[in-house]
Amino acid sequence: MYDFLTGPMLWLTFAVSFGGLLVRAVMYVKGLSWQLDRVAYRPHMKYGIRGGVRSILAFIIPFKARLWRTRPGFTLIFFAFHIGLLVTPVFLEAHNVMLQNALGFSLPALPTGVADGLAWVCLVGGLFLLLRRIAFPEVRIITTFYDYLLLVISVLPFVTGLIARYEMGDYNFWLAAHILSGEIWLLALPFTKLSHVLLFFMSRMQLGMDYGIKRGGMKGTDMAW
């Protein structure tokens, strides 16, 4: 089981996940329409790229966009959650050992304590995001079952990973569960709203281009996002 999950299944997962995301990126760009979107992408590419980059940076740097400053509490949880979610798996020592065995190279590994901490941050962050969906009427009204499901898919690898890590219960079972849930997460990327790992950048870039080309950029006044 372990061999299958970390062998063929893993390769298939990577292929589907990254291949799928690539397809989505291409489809996104192909589906832009200067006339319907009312953005002259091509003739003003320079303004567009500039606006797009500004727009992305404003929202991936904590507290840079005005939105982040208006809700410091949420911003902290949000960034902690996302950083934990992305950084931990990539720089986890155990993952890098596998990488070394499979491909002969590895990335710098996080000290165990930091990795544990990040995983916990992720879990707690996820819990907060879940609670606020229930607690705040303005979030509750737009929340669907699907939103909860995606949250579960996202944190499940961490839950199972931590259980395996602390060797609670049957280690092999939890390890297999961890790998499987990680693969489910990866497989879900291109097909669900989790595609925002990529489409966030596309959408932000697009709106940034809109602002950079038509809504101020060419008038020499950058928008204070």
Next chain:
Amino acid sequence: MPEGKFCNKTPITTDEQLKATLGDKGGKQYYEEMNHLDVDSDKLWASIQKTMKSRTKTWLEICAHCGLCAESCFLYQVNGRVPEQVPSYKIQSTLGVMVKKKGKVDNEFMQMCMETAWSKCTCCNRCGMYCPHGIDMGVMFSYLRGLLYSQGFVPWELKIGSGMHRVYRAQMDVTTEDWVETCEWMAEENEEDWPGLEIPVDKEGADIMYTCNAREPKHYPEDIAEAAILFHVAGENWTVPSEGWEQTSLSMFAGDWECCKDNVLNVYAALERLKPKRAIGTECGHAHRATVIEGPYWAGRPDGQPPVPYIHYVEWLAEALREGKLKIDPAKRIKEPVTLQDSCNYVRNQGLKDVTREIISYIVEPGYFVEMAPNKEHNYCCGGGGGFNGIGKYREQRNVALRKKRDQILDTGCKLVIAPCHNCWDAIRDLEEEYEIGIRWSFLKPLVIGMLDVPKHLLPPEE
């Protein structure tokens, strides 16, 4: 497929239809007929498939349902923060459902969409600045309005408004003759005070072609006179076209895209006919958006620019003051607390935030200008944007919407509000009528004329 006499899927294209629909006071029969109007699901779905591209599709799909956009919408704020006013909810429950059901929706649903699109969103584009994914609800609601219009689900006034644009190429029944006569009349009327004042019609090769909002010839002809006086004092070589002088677009608010294109092409035709060096539009936000920001795309101009450089009045005024073409008498500057209404349609849609403040620096005594909070691109809609001001059916909701601007103005402590946008100007007038907070409001033109330092040779000979 029962279509009504007034409420149907066919745009108004003749004067008779227009008069008849207008005759249906308040749209009583119109809205009654709307209750029986069928939805053409196939056509609706076909047009969604054809026009809904990556941007809108992705926006609908990746909305994280995080609710961060809630607080950004002034309508959410003034309506007791009810969850039904959360921008994401408003679009997901309308356009989102329409797409999910592949256009198979019923009359009741379409009427709910109409109410949401025209009374719960002014297309002010503010939420787009606050959504982490960059989802701009204002853009999506404009899109939804287009779909609703094509199915006949549009408020009575806007059906008429876009009909006006189709029949008269103006938002009001101002004909070419009416317009030219008004220009002549205004020039004559002011000749005595301003010797040599002219409103040159159809002059080829002028430096400036001036365009305006049909309300000016119809209801405030003095606005045209004021523009003429300022161009005259500044020594500009200018003209107005006899055709293509009207740059507003109620059709944009109605969602009548075909009509939008027709109107903007009419203005551009005037530019091509008269070949001015550049064009200047009046103090109007949505007119500027229609002719200068969105118009080039409707007209199919790949560079997204009008045929000649086309600027908003505030840009010309700032330039004239900067270059000394217009001089302000320091003694006559505004010496009372004064605030400025940033019009979404040229601030959030074209970044014209600093030029307006530059004008302020010339006409207001230092220390008297008070900013609204928030301001510039973060400013709130006046409360009546996107056609909201003009729709009788939603008057009550509009009056609630005005509260945000009322409170913003009250917080500045100013009694004078500068509003270089026709629609904002109207909304502020209405809010004074409704809430009586004791304020005055003004366009820039009359203020500036009142404080000009006019060269002797332009003044009437002394008796």
